[in-house]
Amino acid sequence: xxxxxxxxxxxxxxxxxxxxxxxxxxxxxxxxxxxxxxxxxxxxxxxxxxxxxxxxxxxxxxxxxxxxxxxxxxxxxxxxxxxxxxxxxxxxxxxxxxxxxxxxxxxxxxxxxxxxxxxxxxxxxxxxxxxxxxxxxxxxxxxxxxxxxxxxxxxxxxxxxxxxxxxxxxxxxxxxxxxxxxxxxxxxxxxxxxxxxxxxxxxxxxxxxxxxxxxxxxxxxxxxxxxxxxxxxxxxxxxxxxxxxxxxxxxxxxxxxxxxxxxxxxxxxxxxxxxxxxxxxxxxxxxxxxxxxxxxxxxxxxxxxxxxxxxxxxxxxxxxxxxxxxxxxxxxxxxxxxxxxxxxxxxxxxxxxxxxxxxxxxxxxxxxxxxxxxxxxxxxxxxxxxxxxxxxxxxxxxxxxxxxxxxxxxxxxxxxxxxxxxxxxxxxxxxxxxxxxxxxxxxxxxxxxxxxxxxxxxxxxxxxxxxxxxxxxxxxxxxxxxxxxxxxxxxxxxxxxxxxxxxxxxxxx
Numbered sequence: 001x002x003x004x005x006x007x008x009x010x011x012x013x014x015x016x017x018x019x020x021x022x023x024x025x026x027x028x029x030x031x032x033x034x035x036x037x038x039x040x041x042x043x044x045x046x047x048x049x050x051x052x053x054x055x056x057x058x059x060x061x062x063x064x065x066x067x068x069x070x071x072x073x074x075x076x077x078x079x080x081x082x083x084x085x086x087x088x089x090x091x092x093x094x095x096x097x098x099x100x101x102x103x104x105x106x107x108x109x110x111x112x113x114x115x116x117x118x119x120x121x122x123x124x125x126x127x128x129x130x131x132x133x134x135x136x137x138x139x140x141x142x143x144x145x146x147x148x149x150x151x152x153x154x155x156x157x158x159x160x161x162x163x164x165x166x167x168x169x170x171x172x173x174x175x176x177x178x179x180x181x182x183x184x185x186x187x188x189x190x191x192x193x194x195x196x197x198x199x200x201x202x203x204x205x206x207x208x209x210x211x212x213x214x215x216x217x218x219x220x221x222x223x224x225x226x227x228x229x230x231x232x233x234x235x236x237x238x239x240x241x242x243x244x245x246x247x248x249x250x251x252x253x254x255x256x257x258x259x260x261x262x263x264x265x266x267x268x269x270x271x272x273x274x275x276x277x278x279x280x281x282x283x284x285x286x287x288x289x290x291x292x293x294x295x296x297x298x299x300x301x302x303x304x305x306x307x308x309x310x311x312x313x314x315x316x317x318x319x320x321x322x323x324x325x326x327x328x329x330x331x332x333x334x335x336x337x338x339x340x341x342x343x344x345x346x347x348x349x350x351x352x353x354x355x356x357x358x359x360x361x362x363x364x365x366x367x368x369x370x371x372x373x374x375x376x377x378x379x380x381x382x383x384x385x386x387x388x389x390x391x392x393x394x395x396x397x398x399x400x401x402x403x404x405x406x407x408x409x410x411x412x413x414x415x416x417x418x419x420x421x422x423x424x425x426x427x428x429x430x431x432x433x434x435x436x437x438x439x440x441x442x443x444x445x446x447x448x449x450x451x452x453x454x455x456x457x458x459x460x461x462x463x464x465x466x467x468x469x470x471x472x473x474x475x476x477x478x479x480x481x482x483x484x485x486x487x488x489x490x491x492x493x494x495x496x497x498x499x500x501x502x503x504x505x506x507x508x509x
């Protein structure tokens with residue numbers, strides 16, 4: 001399977017063939033159109049079909065080719081941004097509902113994988129939260145108390161079950177989970193197809209519009225095709241193709257996160273569990289059994305997309321940290337990166353798209369918990385479409401007020417990136433690039449994104465992101481162009497990989 005968010009190959013695509021379908025045509029009809037073939041989109045299609053809805057799911061690429069296959073595949077009801085933070089930003093009721101909704105998502109995956117006989121290696125296990133080495137605060141104590149108030153019943157103080165640097169007091173959370181995301185997604189896709197869901201790939205949705213007096217909800221494709229329906233669900237990690245910059249983009253920020261996989265010779269040398277620390281950015285760890293070996297997956301080193309140089313030893317720092325913490329870890333056998341959307345208050349965004357009109361829904365803002373967030377988002381959106389009450393609706397409502405200190409800081413950061421219009425380029429001419437390299441070149445008042453292929457062919461594009469005009473930056477790790485303003489992501493030859501842009505980088509010359 002071809003990874004579509006860069007050149008590095010995640011562990012989850014090993015031995016997995018691309019799942020593609022014919023392109024959509026005017027003959028395709030549906031009550032609900034779901035845009036996006038990741039876990040949130042496929043789960044939405046499956047749940048709606050179980051409720052008797054006629055569903056069409058569309059994606060430009062193969063099923064699961066977005067961020068679903070670039071995660072660490074933690075299944076956690078323990079909020080990454082901490083229960084103590086949710087409680088401070090909102091109240092105890094919000095932290096309770098956040099825990100309930102993510103717990104329900106894990107329960108759903110466990111139940112459906114059993115009912116549909118999906119061999120996805122699902123397992124329940126413990127999770128441990130440790131104090132980071134530089135954390136001298138009472139973070140753990142606050143989180144333990146807040147988790148109890150949020151309704152987490154299976155938790156206790158323990159002494160570290162691991163070896164190496166993860167020692168001392170830690171919080172144990174029970175009832176968490178792991179699985180193989182691509183095996184699950186493939187099985188869920190086939191189950192949804194058996195329920196009548198129609199899958200289409202190979203054409204990009206460029207715009208969505210809600211119901212008006214004269215027009216039903218409409219999805220417009222790059223090919224010019226327009227399909228109408230009763231409701232549209234945009235489940236694309238970023239809220240593309242909504243482009244609701246005021247109501248959504250100002251309230252979340254795109255971050256790159258990094259992952260390494262280290263061989264573990266003795267699978268029992270590291271207890272099988274989920275691990276986090278309180279370092280900022282924090283580390284997250286789990287084990288995965290692959291064929292005849294066990295792999296320790298270690299993630300972290302997050303930074304704003306398109307900001308900070310990604311090729312400055314992030315993978316090496318993760319590997320070094322992992323070997324200090326888990327001395328039995330061996331050679332590095334995998335490395336890749338992914339992208340997460342961080343809402344300013346730590347909660348995702350699920351519900352009616354604020355400015356797109358009636359009957360257009362969005363699932364985004366996963367905050368590093370994309371697999372459970374995508375699943376709970378599907379359950380919530382289904383209830384909204386069917387007109388049913390759902391207690392989670394208020395905590396994920398896209399219209400909720402998120403303009404806190406964190407949001408203002410992120411917006412100031414995004415606006416500061418426009419100074420790139422005034423800076424010099426990385427290179428003076430394409431001759432400065434080696435094969436396989438990219439760089440920014442100034443041409444008069446314009447900035448050009450230049451890439452030289454392995455064969456020496458020079459490709460040139462406008463460096464201006466089609467979304468809101470940020471200047472893209474070269475990412476040598478994944479060989480992509482990343483926008484530092486709102487996180488749009490393009491491959492080395494300018495093709496769109498991740499929104500909010502809906503267009504490729506325009507070629508120059």
